[in-house]
Amino acid sequence: MNLANTLAAFPLAVRKFNPRLLVHSPVMFTVFIGSLVCTLVSIQQLVQGSPVAVFSALVTVWLWLTVLFGNLSEAIAEGRGKAQADSLRAARTSVMARRRLAGPGGPGTFTEELVPGTELAVGDIVVCEAGDLIPSDGDVIEGLASVDESAITGESAPVIRESGGDRSSVTGGTMVLSDKIAVRITAASGKTFLDRMIALVEGSTRQRTPNEIALNVLLASLTIVFVVCVMALAPMANFANALPTPVVLVALLVCLIPTTIGALVPAIGIAGMDRLIQRNVLATSGRAVETAGDITTLLLDKTGTITYGNRRAVEFGPADGVAPFRLIAAARLSSLADETPEGRSIVDLALEQGDGQPAQAPEELSADVEVIEFSAVTRMSGLNLPPGYPANPGTRVLEVRKGAAAAVERYALERGGFVPQELEEKVLEISATGGTPLLVATFDGTRAQVLGVIHLADVVKPGMKERVAQLRAMGIRTVMITGDNKITAGAIAGEAGVDDFVAEATPEDKLAVIKREQEAGRLVAMTGDGTNDAPALAAADVGVAMNSGTSAAKEAANMVDLDSDPTKLIDVVGIGKQLLITRGSLTTFSVANDVAKYFAIVPALFAATFPGLGLLNIMGLHSPESAILSAVIFNAIIIVLLVPLALRGVKYRAVSAAKALSRNLLIYGLGGVIAPFIGIKLLDLVVALIPTIA
């Protein structure tokens, strides 16, 4: 919080003097009403030339300042996102898009038209080439490109976006650096990722969280209690012929109700979201941020989350007695129509290793070939070929499949085949290194033959082990959950240092694991990137999608990590805990502060009337009026003084939440009790210099 930000926030703070906005905070609304009452009373007193008119006017001014400071704290918090929002807006410049239309030559032919990006509808297909800004969010349906996403991630290294796999989503406003892709638009104009991001950093879509609402209910109840207390004082004061005016009663009330926390609650929430954005995490739900503070289990997807996810074929391992070229040809054939990165990498490797021989299958698959697409449930992909298909002269091949070892083994067994011993061993070998083995099989109508194995290699993201250990220290159990086989999963789990893993999981299994953890009363976070993770991401208490992932995953999650770092949850948890602790600490301070204020000024108020109370006036405050005015000023100023703390957050260390809370309650409770005595005494010394406050 610097002076420039504070000044910049003033106009917004003034605009917030709107009863319809203020009513969201019962405490500040009460101050607002009190200020109105005091204004009327002061005017009347001034007109009548009452001796207490100056006192009343001064109190009234400080009451209005109390409301202003409350507005200001919120405005400052909101203003911090403004610069970022402006730079994001710059990325949202409207671009012309090349929309693809069906061509005159029938299916498979296209023409293009140029349309403004804002006119694109969901489902439109656009073509982007090197140098083009991608006009809106979408999924790559054809091709592969390197994309500069720095406009949204701030990360200058280009990323690969390609059709078919879990790295298929592109974001409007990012730039294609090389190659050409076709993109199916998934977001309507005005509803893109960038639009949501701008709304988020500006705080304009902020919704109050259940915790915030609960706190407001508590504060409202306290306010009512104090209203009753002050009303009870009124007849007593009349009787004692002291405390003459409604201004004094309002001042007393405002000092007693929890204005400090009431004023700071929005700023604390906004600042928490802001801290997440600073760490490149976009949260669409404030509730998820708070929940993150109490997470005890983290589920991580393997491919694309723990690993980079660009699984590539690195080796073909034929079975004994199978000529390498037969395996290579079959692997290639099985992948010709496989649009996944794995499938394409197999075609690439086959071309590279195919002895320079021309491929045995024509590039264009004829219409009577049936494509069996990969699914996370079947774990296989391949083709069904018509009899006499030219792919394999001399051999009769009706079906070709590749897939997870267990899936292909089942497939082969059902068709009278088996997995030779040496292939079983190769599968284990590849798995033990953390690689993914795919078996390749053909079926000639009578018997299936397993020809060999393809080794898919993937790389674990760096620093996983250390970060997982950090999560463990925070009391969070990490579980990797993957569609891959047990041994590969075990190897990667070991390399990443996670506490546990679940292998051969279908999307339903991923969801079931979440449900089971939740039923055991645990709060679960899930990080994932794939469409197969989407149901689990949606069900988790905190769902963090990798920005590299699919639109479905990003849509389902309540947070997106722009850096695609699965261990970002450490930061998210820290921020969530800090948010809760900050709110708790400042609430404690505020309430302690209010009670202490009471003891600081009440003896001074009644000292003249009840001499016995004078003895309690250990503060030696100048006069009842100066005591009240000092208390009101202190009450307003403390808000401003605590704004930096509300924005920065109370220091959070990786100790258990309960320990941190009790420690903070002590510090902020004691601080809250002591501060008013010192502050009010100092202010009283100054206020006593005002001539009419005798």
Ligand SMILES: Nc1ncnc2c1ncn2[C@@H]1O[C@H](COP(=O)(O)OP(=O)(O)OP(=O)(O)O)[C@@H](O)[C@H]1O
């Ligand atoms: N294109 C493909 N063709 C055939 N089989 C595949 C293909 N891609 C993956 N497989 C096999 O199917 C298994 C399950 O894939 P799935 O996408 O469900 O999970 P995953 O990518 O291995 O792991 P994660 O769920 O951690 O991302 C893979 O482990 C692999 O053995």
Ligand SMILES: [K+]
């Ligand atoms: K107060």
Ligand SMILES: [Mg+2]
């Ligand atoms: Mg994945």
